[in-house]
Amino acid sequence: MEANSSVAHVSVEGRKKEPGRTKEPEKCPVCGQSGAKEWVRAPDRFHGKLESYILVRCLACSLVWLSHPPEPSEIHEHYTEAYDRLISAAGESSPGRWRDRNAALVPHKQSGTLLDLGCSSGSFLESLRGKDWDLYGIEMSAESAEKAKSRSGANIFVGRILDAEFPAESFDVITCFDVFEHLYEPRRVMTKVAEWLKPGGIFYILVPNVDSAERRVFGSYWHGLELPRHLFHYSPASLRFLAESAGLRVVSLETRRNAAVGISLRYMWDDIFRAVGIRRTPVAYRGEASFPWRAARKLVRMTALRFLLILAPLVGDGESIHATFRKDMLPVE
Ligand SMILES: [Zn+2]
Numbered sequence: 516m517e518a519n520s521s522v523a524h525v526s527v528e529g530r531k532k533e534p535g536r537t538k539e540p541e542k543c544p545v546c547g548q549s550g551a552k553e554w555v556r557a558p559d560r561f562h563g564k565l566e567s568y569i570l571v572r573c574l575a576c577s578l579v580w581l582s583h584p585p586e587p588s589e590i591h592e593h594y595t596e597a598y599d600r601l602i603s604a605a606g607e608s609s610p611g612r613w614r615d616r617n618a619a620l621v622p623h624k625q626s627g628t629l630l631d632l633g634c635s636s637g638s639f640l641e642s643l644r645g646k647d648w649d650l651y652g653i654e655m656s657a658e659s660a661e662k663a664k665s666r667s668g669a670n671i672f673v674g675r676i677l678d679a680e681f682p683a684e685s686f687d688v689i690t691c692f693d694v695f696e697h698l699y700e701p702r703r704v705m706t707k708v709a710e711w712l713k714p715g716g717i718f719y720i721l722v723p724n725v726d727s728a729e730r731r732v733f734g735s736y737w738h739g740l741e742l743p744r745h746l747f748h749y750s751p752a753s754l755r756f757l758a759e760s761a762g763l764r765v766v767s768l769e770t771r772r773n774a775a776v777g778i779s780l781r782y783m784w785d786d787i788f789r790a791v792g793i794r795r796t797p798v799a800y801r802g803e804a805s806f807p808w809r810a811a812r813k814l815v816r817m818t819a820l821r822f823l824l825i826l827a828p829l830v831g832d833g834e835s836i837h838a839t840f841r842k843d844m845l846p847v848e
Contacts, residue, residue: 563797627687637663
């Protein structure tokens with residue numbers, strides 16, 4: 516894994532482009548308001564790159580987005596094997612999270628047709644297998660889609676969400692976990708979701724919360740920025756606005772704490788070391804931590820982090836937004 520760090524060095528040196536410097540200011544892609552303000556600059560800290568990206572914030576709806584993102588034809592360069600490993604590991608290692616998400620659906624729907632947008636290797640779909648669901652998924656990666664199909668029995672469309680051709684009013688439930696922040700056209704996708712839902716259908720979505728306590732404390736070091744892979748950053752208000760403008764109605768919208776301050780702290784340390792001339796292996800390429808380091812981290816989690824979690828509500832809301840929206844029974848003309 517260490518050997519891969521040279522790959523990151525090459526790409527840092529190889530790209531001098533500074534997005535956003537020479538182009539016109541953009542209108543808000545969700546509410547259309549102009550006059551968005553530069554909000555923060557940060558690099559791809561996960562891969563230890565130095566190229567700076569600019570995030571801007573809409574003053575009207577509070578949406579934050581990556582100004583002049585990489586072209587869709589280039590974005591795959593920013594999704595490395597290391598990143599895929601991180602995402603798959605997170606999905607596989609926490610069956611509790613799927614139980615919680617199933618439980619969140621129960622008050623609304625217990626059976627019917629369900630579509631998971633960006634289903635990855637199918638951990639969530641598998642958790643519904645054998646119950647009263649007819650399962651569908653959409654996944655960009657053919658390899659992940661194949662895994663999802665074999666473990667969950669779901670029908671998986673391989674490709675972009677907007678290229679899938681489901682008839683209108685096909686689904687009782689559509690889910691989308693940690694995916695919407697990666698989409699180039701969230702407004703069009705939200706409209707598609709509203710079209711695909713049956714009247715009375717539920718859209719259950721999770722995204723990182725850009726107004727969370729952790730983001731406020733760590734600023735540009737917040738791990739949830741994930742530049743340039745996260746193209747949009749939502750607050751509860753901007754997510755609500757986006758869904759309502761597509762004709763959906765809020766059923767519940769809350770933030771939850773799932774602090775992962777270890778990575779944000781690590782990004783801060785990387786910069787402190789860099790300032791004194793020490794270049795550390797980026798998070799993407801580091802190996803398994805040694806036993807003493809793991810023990811030290813556990814100690815910090817049990818003491819300082821517990822204390823921080825008590826104080827966090829004074830600073831801001833939880834790190835992830837969990838929202839359910841409903842399509843009204845009467846079609847909106
Ligand atoms: Zn806006």
